[in-house]
Ligand SMILES: [Zn+2]
């Protein structure tokens with residue numbers, strides 16, 4: 693009834709559609725091309741001797757089991773992320789979460805288990821109040837509905853005084869991320885006896901992996917947590 697009264701239009705092509713990205717536009721967004729690094733999901737075509745591992749992953753600690761991203765960094769993908777984050781286009785979260793749902797179907801390790809719990813990468817309280825929502829939380833909420841899973845907000849992001857990870861060097865990003873992400877104090881104090889064994893960390897973008905690494909390190913300190921998989925919508929630089 694509501695959709696009949698207020699039909700939505702696709703954010704990309706402007707056609708009337710059931711959701712705000714039509715199925716044709718969703719299908720046309722470029723996915724990460726194979727072959728990929730089996731650890732971090734980076735495209736490895738034409739790279740080196742081992743197409744299963746990118747050079748970055750060869751000499752980095754691996755607190756997460758694997759990371760996968762749905763989309764390449766195209767102008768259309770970035771337009772959607774910007775609209776969601778900065779123009780309050782909350783309605784985009786649901787069609788975008790469909791891409792994570794599809795990525796899940798293409799990831800054998802995720803399909804091999806049924807006991808996953810989703811944890812969104814947090815934003816600072818300041819951002820939460822000014823924006824009104826956490827975009828990763830919205831993606832996780834819809835993905836959880838599609839896959840019939842639970843969402844647990846186990847992490848918090850502290851204000852480190854750095855405005856954005858985007859302009860930092862790789863080393864500075866790692867240090868900043870380690871200072872920024874922590875286990876939620878409320879949960880810690882509640883002394884939960886056990887936490888989910890398998891966690892999927894949900895985020896909108898994946899750049900160097902420093903956020904995913906910092907979050908995975910924190911989550912794996914919780915009793916009972918065995919592994920963390922990082923799932924993001926867009927891979928920056930791919
Ligand atoms: Zn469209």
Ligand SMILES: [Zn+2]
Nearest residue numbers: 729732746749
């Ligand atoms: Zn890699």
